[in-house]
């Protein structure tokens with residue numbers, strides 16, 4: 173369970189002024205939930221995710237994971253960001269094994285486990301390739317495998333598919349859903365895509381305002397496993413999209 177309590181972040185800018193990015197953000201995410209965060213550009217979605225990841229420190233409030241306030245990054249929270257963040261000088265296999273090696277696992281078992289994850293993200297044949305030899309979608313699959321390999325209970329995803337073409341994005345969304353259905357991680361997923369948020373999530377959090385805060389939380393009561401073709405014909409799915417589009421338009425004003 174993640175509990176976000178009255179979270180705020182005021183940055184000191186390079187010009188010596190202060191800038192409050194988010195304030196009074198409250199949110200509870202039960203174990204195993206898939207929660208997306210939507211909101212206009214600059215409302216603080218990434219800031220929130222970075223604080224939960226322990227990469228930024230809150231200036232107000234706190235984030236509690238399993239009853240303890242977080243004090244920095246930890247292997248229980250795995251980030252997957254838009255920039256693929258793979259080491260260009262390492263093969264795909266070594267990239268995926270990296271987190272395991274960092275945790276002290278010996279080379280051979282780490283590589284064996286990494287191979288298993290590469291199979292799961294359909295990159296089994298690319299273990300010996302270098303990141304620059306992969307497409308954008310394949311690189312993002314490798315980045316996801318690298319994070320999943322060390323089995324974080326919480327996945328923090330910041331527009332992970334934002335840089336991909338529409339077709340690849342749809343493929344990776346459904347691959348992510350089927351992995352999540354097997355693994356049961358808690359996911360916090362920042363996106364600009366309303367359809368993406370509805371398709372993937374149990375709940376969608378709409379942020380807005382300056383400073384940014386939580387404006388609305390929408391439950392996505394759609395059956396799982398979700399099949400996009402069925403959803404497109406489902407009036408509840410269409411209504412949720414319209415409702416969230418309307419909320420976003422209101423927040424952009």
Ligand SMILES: Nc1ncnc2c1ncn2[C@@H]1O[C@H](COP(=O)(O)OP(=O)(O)OP(=O)(O)O)[C@@H](O)[C@H]1O
Pocket residue numbers: 183184185191192193211212213214215216217218219220
């Ligand atoms: N290191 C920093 N120093 C000062 N201000 C910052 C810093 N990082 C972020 N901000 C400010 O915090 C606010 C929120 O930024 P953030 O990147 O969290 O928004 P976002 O909702 O993720 O935006 P986008 O959708 O465009 O990625 C912005 O006004 C931004 O200028």
